[in-house]
Amino acid sequence: MALNIPAVTDPTQPLVEGDHTDHPVRVGGRKPRHIGSHVFLIILAIYFVVPLWWLLVASTKSTSSLFSSSPLWFDHPVDFIDNIRGLFSHQNGIYWRWLGNSFLYAMTGGLGATVMAVLAGYGFAKYRFRGRGFVFGVVLGSVMVPLTALVVPTFLLLSQYGIINTPWAVILPSMLSPFGVYLMRVYTQDAVPDEMLEAARIDGAGEFRTFFQVALPMLKPAVVTVLLLSVVATWNNFFLPLAVLTDPKLLPVTVGLNNWTALSNAGAGGEQVWNLITSGAFISIVPLLLSFLFLQRYWQGGLSLGSVK
Amino acid sequence: MTTSLTPTRHPRDASSTAGRVAERRQRFGWFFVAPFLLIFLLFLIVPLGYAFWMSLHTSTLATGSSFTGIDNYVKAFTDPLFLEGIGRVALFALVMIPIQLGVALAAALVLDTLVTRLSKASRLLIFAPYAVPVVIGALMWSFLYSPRFGPAATLFEVFGMDAPNFLSNNLLFASLVNIVTWQWSGYYMIVIYAALRAINPSIYEAARVDGATGWQIATRIKVPMISSSMIMVLTFAMIGTLQFFTEPVVMRSLAQGAIDAAYTPNMYAFSLAFSYSQFNYASTIAFSLGVLVFIGSYLFLHLTRKQSGLK
Numbered sequence: 001m002a003l004n005i006p007a008v009t010d011p012t013q014p015l016v017e018g019d020h021t022d023h024p025v026r027v028g029g030r031k032p033r034h035i036g037s038h039v040f041l042i043i044l045a046i047y048f049v050v051p052l053w054w055l056l057v058a059s060t061k062s063t064s065s066l067f068s069s070s071p072l073w074f075d076h077p078v079d080f081i082d083n084i085r086g087l088f089s090h091q092n093g094i095y096w097r098w099l100g101n102s103f104l105y106a107m108t109g110g111l112g113a114t115v116m117a118v119l120a121g122y123g124f125a126k127y128r129f130r131g132r133g134f135v136f137g138v139v140l141g142s143v144m145v146p147l148t149a150l151v152v153p154t155f156l157l158l159s160q161y162g163i164i165n166t167p168w169a170v171i172l173p174s175m176l177s178p179f180g181v182y183l184m185r186v187y188t189q190d191a192v193p194d195e196m197l198e199a200a201r202i203d204g205a206g207e208f209r210t211f212f213q214v215a216l217p218m219l220k221p222a223v224v225t226v227l228l229l230s231v232v233a234t235w236n237n238f239f240l241p242l243a244v245l246t247d248p249k250l251l252p253v254t255v256g257l258n259n260w261t262a263l264s265n266a267g268a269g270g271e272q273v274w275n276l277i278t279s280g281a282f283i284s285i286v287p288l289l290l291s292f293l294f295l296q297r298y299w300q301g302g303l304s305l306g307s308v309k
Numbered sequence: 310m311t312t313s314l315t316p317t318r319h320p321r322d323a324s325s326t327a328g329r330v331a332e333r334r335q336r337f338g339w340f341f342v343a344p345f346l347l348i349f350l351l352f353l354i355v356p357l358g359y360a361f362w363m364s365l366h367t368s369t370l371a372t373g374s375s376f377t378g379i380d381n382y383v384k385a386f387t388d389p390l391f392l393e394g395i396g397r398v399a400l401f402a403l404v405m406i407p408i409q410l411g412v413a414l415a416a417a418l419v420l421d422t423l424v425t426r427l428s429k430a431s432r433l434l435i436f437a438p439y440a441v442p443v444v445i446g447a448l449m450w451s452f453l454y455s456p457r458f459g460p461a462a463t464l465f466e467v468f469g470m471d472a473p474n475f476l477s478n479n480l481l482f483a484s485l486v487n488i489v490t491w492q493w494s495g496y497y498m499i500v501i502y503a504a505l506r507a508i509n510p511s512i513y514e515a516a517r518v519d520g521a522t523g524w525q526i527a528t529r530i531k532v533p534m535i536s537s538s539m540i541m542v543l544t545f546a547m548i549g550t551l552q553f554f555t556e557p558v559v560m561r562s563l564a565q566g567a568i569d570a571a572y573t574p575n576m577y578a579f580s581l582a583f584s585y586s587q588f589n590y591a592s593t594i595a596f597s598l599g600v601l602v603f604i605g606s607y608l609f610l611h612l613t614r615k616q617s618g619l620k
Binding site: 034037038040041042044045047048049050051052054055058070071072115116117119120122123124126127128129132135139141142144145146147148149150151152153154155156157172173175176178181201207208211232235236238239242243253254255257258261262265266277278281284285288289291292293296299300 | 416438445
């Protein structure tokens with residue numbers, strides 16, 4: 001089980017990257033040769049943004065205008081408000097339920113995964129209990145087990161426990177994050193000096209108090225990163241909810257929209273809700289895009305945790 | 310952050326009772342790892358064990374469940390649908406991963422040499438697809454590919470050509486590669502970029518004094534120095550690609566006929582379980598896939614460890 005993923009970012013360095021104005025390459029100012037680099041970046045950025053732009057535009061169109069107007073520009077009249085109304089009325093506004101479900105699953109699953117990863121990472125990093133090496137080896141090895149291969153057996157097991165088709169069937173398996181544990185362990189090892197834990201203990205703090213008051217505050221950047229990673233993973237999950245949920249009211253937005261698409265593609269005119277699919281898809285990506293925008297200073301350095309030597 | 314507390318040492322610290330207390334204290338580690346281990350046991354070890362148990366049995370309506378040993382595995386590894394699926398995801402890995410990593414590495418290297426507002430903005434924009442659920446990404450691209458309402462048709466019209474059918478058998482592979490590249494390259498770019506920023510810039514200065522060009526600095530210094538990050542990204546890309554599921558499933562509902570139910574091993578396991586209720590055989594496929602991916606990534610990490618000098 002000797003998996004060797006390289007060590008973590010040096011925690012003494014701030015995780016905020018990209019604000020170094022003294023980068024040496026800049027010496028000499030903006031030279032003409034940077035034009036090529038900028039053109040390259042602009043082309044890349046266009047490629048990555050065009051689909052999102054298309055979705056923004058499409059979310060403002062009615063179904064008929066989706067088929068008839070220019071795909072990358074707005075059409076008159078702008079039907080965004082109508083589409084929103086449609087999302088509230090179609091199937092009694094089930095879309096908003098799906099969105100709420102996605103929030104619920106991502107928050108509870110992501111938060112649960114993070115809490116467990118932080119605790120376990122700390123336990124593995126700072127205690128030398130018997131069996132630690134073996135247990136951690138197994139956990140590390142499991143990072144290489146494709147989690148989707150577990151979906152079918154998880155479904156079979158959960159149906160025996162009788163919690164299939166409940167929110168728990170999505171939330172509980174989402175709390176599993178061996179990679180999060182690995183990240184937290186390497187980060188804790190470097191970021192929390194043993195001397196400080198020792199000092200807290202000598203001052204009379206118990207083990208849990210030492211963890212909460214001394215260690216936890218130092219782990220903040222890694223905690224935010226693991227939280228982001230696991231919230232995104234749960235929010236994006238499709239395979240698991242597809243397998244374990246059948247009640248339409250329990251679906252997350254990913255499975256729900258996919259169902260609408262399959263229906264619209266196969267169905268007759270009345271079932272075609274392309275305009276609701278595009279506007280629903282657009283609304284559903286806004287929260288995560290915004291949180292990434294506002295949490296930039298965390299993830300830009302944090303996502304590389306565990307990979308930087 | 311680390312200056313608020315200064316360790317104060319008591320003279321009694323070295324006594325033997327302290328040693329025993331310290332030893333007992335190590336057991337607290339179990340309290341910290343216990344919640345995770347419970348989930349780990351319930352949702353990883355038990356499902357894996359259960360899948361293995363299921364795969365060794367076969368249930369029929371007439372006889373119920375009976376032990377059949379490795380019969381299911383013999384069936385799986387001679388099943389053309391499973392083998393084709395494995396071959397297909399392996400081919401996807403071979404084509405898709407170099408493209409994704411190439412884009413990510415090129416973008417990261419360029420970003421590393423620039424400190425302009427435009428470079429910061431493009432870094433964000435290139436990363437943005439990571440925040441989009443895979444289902445939505447696949448849906449968007451399916452729309453864009455669509456001859457009915459995609460811009461491809463308009464674009465090709467400008468050049469007086471008919472747009473190719475991106476959802477046809479011939480182009481489906483490329484269309485899927487494009488979706489995955491779009492979705493993940495930005496994430497890999499951020500990881501590689503952060504690794505590049507962690508290199509001490511004085512190395513470049515030294516190289517420049519010795520007359521190295523920007524290209525030489527990039528290929529001979531930067532890339533070798535971030536090899537460990539590259540290998541980690543590569544491993545994750547590989548594990549992700551071999552479990553290919555969401556994109557083809559979403560496109561399947563829009564491109565009838567081009568994608569069959571056993572397009573990837575995961576899709577095959579899913580349809581065996583949920584369309585045909587062949588739970589034993591579905592477990593066999595899922596377990597085999599898990600083991601193959603595990604062995605594959607283990608071997609990969611083991612081999613590259615020697616080459617990249619990882620310790």
